Amino acid sequence: MATLIRAEHLVKNFPVKGNLVDSFTKKRLAVHAVDDVSFDIAEGEVLGLAGESGSGKSTTGRLLIRLIELTSGRVDYRGDDITTYSTREFEALREKMQIVFQDPVSSLSPRMSVGEAIGHPLLIHKMGSRRERPGMVLDIMNKVGLAPAEYLYRKYPHQLSGGQSQRVVLARALVTRPDFLVADEPIAMADVSVRALIMQLMRDLKEEMGLTYLFITHDLATAKYLCDRIAIMYLGRIVEITAKDELFSHPHHPYTKALLDAVPVPDPRVSKERDLPAGEIPSAIRPPSGCHFHPRCRFAMPACSEGRPPLKEVAPGHFSACILD
Amino acid sequence: MNATSSGPEIRAAKYSPAGIAAGLIRRFSAAAKRYRIEWWILVAGAVVIAAIVSMTLFPHLFTHFRPEDMNAGPQMKPPSAAHLMGTDNLGRDVWSRIVYGARTILGVAIAASLASALIGIPLGLVSGFSGGLGDKALSLVMDSIYSFPGLILAIAFAAMLGPGVINITVAVAVVYVPTYFRLVRGQTLSIKQELYVEAAHAIGARRPTVLAKYIFPNVIATVVVVFSLNIADAIMTEAALSYIGLGLPAGMPDWGMDLSMGKKFLPSGVWWMITYPGLMIMLLALGFTMLGEGLSEILNPRLQEY
């Protein structure tokens, strides 16, 4: 499978105003949102990026499509380094690389009708003539299950249900027939029954339109359904990355194990003896030294606080950033 | 249905005159049923404004007297059947001066508001969207102007510029530019943070497009309301300026000037020369205020419904 996206050593720091003492000691404070993250996404693959808040998963997604500028690092699209593209060159690329956000209603301008919103990318990228565009919009609306399309074409976001809004946002992202879609928690705000519909839809669309996804989520159960490979992020770093089945059957990193343990199971017969890590996610401004997880880790050793553990291959295609065996 | 054939059909349905008329009528009755009091306030304001606007457009329907005609009737006669609002000290019919004076005050107020909107809105949009040093500098200038009491500023400018309709309009316009600037800039700053603006960038829209298609339409609703309220304010300012005697040449009938003249004769018991101009100024300003407030309630619905 050809590599569609290659991310190398992505770093993103957000500057932060420190307190008075810090300005005296001349320390430049920053939120280390993404701390040297690298991964590949093969064409046709769904890579899941899973983690809790502060993990940097959403920022990583936005970095890939340059909604946020990298502090350092490189992103390749089909072998071309797109980080060096000018803004104008990159805008042309947006036809091929799209994103859907977590909150579909907020992603739509309240003053644009469904038809206008979905049709706008076509206008921007000069796809289709003026006569052809409404037809193209109706086409994609039918594909994502927005029916009756002619009726919904004229509606405004406040007149739609949650599920419909999410479909509109998907339609808008897919109308230019992109290769690559970043899905940033697309179902987190939807109702339980709607989630299943959207996930099925995303799966069907992937097959039909030959898409590649980066699926960002905090819900591992959903990731299990949709993803081929999964990367677990903690405080700006990837701590584990491997194929889906391997991750769920043989998790290596203690954080991954804790995460899997914590996922609520809709089955009362399952009683889990949980060993939850102590404490909470630390601040991304002053993260713990060495392995970020060591203060909360049961297996922590002195070496864990010295130096960042590299992602090592613990099984074929299975990488974990933990020095344990 | 054939996908390509439905395109033109959708566009046609959107723009047919019959469709628009039907849509408007439906919206009117739905709004009346739904909004009750706010709707009627809006309608009341609209009616008042319409009445006064028709005075400016068709003065001959309202009076056959000329406002400058000093032989219209005997001097200083109280209201009677022949002269609905009486006559002034120069024998001119007061009602005719009201009718023809509407042009001046309405014209200046609307022109001034339009001018300040056309300057303040784009400046606010671009300044709020771009930010940076230019934004800070411009905000400083606007805030300084804004902090001046409006009337004093208008008087200063009117005095500087001298008499004339254009000059009066400019003087009033200057006062209100910061109003639009601040409003639009504030709205732009907050809308800039919205997810749909980020989404617009994500689909590849360039900054001018984002500003025009995503930010401006969401800002405009508040502006329309402010425009109406602003005209009410401008009416009062224009009246005040001409009351003081600044700006307008003596020949043109003007409510503010008549107000000032009427004041002189009030101690001798001539109440009609001052009362009617005063009432009309108030009525016109009230009309625009009601229109603006009614519109505000309707366009920006409060979330009283769960």
Added chain:
Amino acid sequence: MPDSANEPILDIRDLSIIYPISIGTVHAVQDVTLSLYKGEVLGIVGESGCGKSTLGLSILKLMKPPGRISSGSILYKGTDILGMDDRALLDMRGRNIAMIFQNPLTSLDPLMSVERHFIEAIQVHEPHTGVAECIERAKKILSDLGIEGNRLKEYPYQLSGGMRQRIMIGLALILHPDILLADEPTTALDVIVEAGFTELLIRLHELYSLTVVLISHNLGLVAQMADRIAVMYGGRLVELATVNQIFEKPLHPYTQGLMNCVPNILLEQKELNAMPGSPPDLVGEPKSCPFAPRCPKAMDICRSRVPPLKDYGGRQTACWLYEGGV
């Protein structure tokens, strides 16, 4: 575990709540009859618009106007809450029945320290309690919550989300109420924090002999904690049974649909059987089963008459399919 032979501690009978708005009347809750027994954990599940949050708020008469209770009664230990005067109601809130909400960020006053929150919570009901004693009691409950006493001096902005939610529970339980209402308590929390919080709730449930009403759309959470589950749809109670019965053998087609569309991390699921369509809008007098438009097993009668809630050997469901028995 509940002892059903007991008198219920909270008895909701034929409760209906409406919101009269300009386009019509929203029937947010329709004829709900439900009993809560001492010591049990009752889960109320459903999706947005099903009425579960409105139902929870109505127990303490906390609905926002124009919402109001149009019929029915809520009996707490025999006394009708809906008939109580304001003073009795205020007294009951916090002392007998307490509530925690979804977003701890907005539930705490940013200008008051944690300590102040506790002092106020106690003194509102027991004005004569001294500050020192309030602090002692706060420390005691914080230790049950797993929080060090020295955090009392801190302000909400210094606490993490999980910590704030724990403080919320502490404030809710400081006066040792009988009943705790929890409205989506973990929805805003991270996965691991959520797991810790769930364990805490279970521990507190035992420690303080609480009766808990857990309102949530998270089936995993409810599966862990609840003894019985009430399923709501379109403002109506459509199924009520023990947690095992609901998950192993759901009767109502909506419950069945729900069970089939939730991903389970322990299973290999090739397909999630999603339910097409969306929940009904609740405007206007209901004349049919609310689920009929989406129900794969809908019959003619479902579209013309509202099915009543019927008991089938201890478990209840409102569905015409079981007219002749289960």
